[in-house]
Amino acid sequence: MPKIIDELHRDHANLAKLLAALERQLAVFERGERPDYDILHGVIDYCLNYPDLYHHPKEDLVMERLRARDPAAAATLGDLLAEHARLGEITRRFAAAVHNVLQEMEVPRAAFGETARDLLDAYRKHMVAEERGFLPLAAKTLTEEDWREIDVRMAPRRDPLFEGEPEDRLRALREDILAWDREHQARQ
Ligand SMILES: [Fe+2]
Ligand SMILES: [Fe+2]
Secondary structure, eight states: OOHHHHHHHHHHHHHHHHHHHHHHHHHHHHTTSOOOHHHHHHHHHHHHHTIIIIIHHHHHHHHHHHHHHOHHHHHTTOOHHHHHHHHHHHHHHHHHHHHHHHTTOSTHHHHHHHHHHHHHHHHHHHHHHIIIIIHHHHHHHOOHHHHHHHHHHSOOOOOTTTSSSOOHHHHHHHHHHHHHHHHHHHHO
16 A cells, blocks of 8 residues: 555544544534633644645645546546635634634624534545545556655655644644543443
């Protein structure tokens, strides 16, 4: 399996954990309680900085090579680049919704739940589609040379949330994910 495909799979598994953390906060909010805004800000910060600036652009390069090698097969996958742009847009909308709730504006409370749900759904659908179609197709179609070229254009970068020590603004989210993992494993 090419290294880049492994990394993209790993990013998806990590993102699934982040989305689950967001969903737990959404449940708190929907019960009428106060969600942990440090966790919510961590979700926004991570999505704007890692998927938007690194994971998606890297997939865009993979898609570019796939289109060059097998345009007909690539065309069956839909418009990945447009979906990436849309995910970025939803994240920015969610950031605005969190900001508005913190300003205690009454109307935006409904918008917060709706936008959080949009973000969860959009990311999950997108990742399922990539796991089923895009990644397997790229793994079997791209050549060694393609992977090397992508590696040169997009050098490996540390995941700021899941690898090494997180920065302060991601700490609450990281703790939440680790605590959930520990509890979940303990129950197995
Ligand atoms: Fe993607
Ligand atoms: Fe992806």
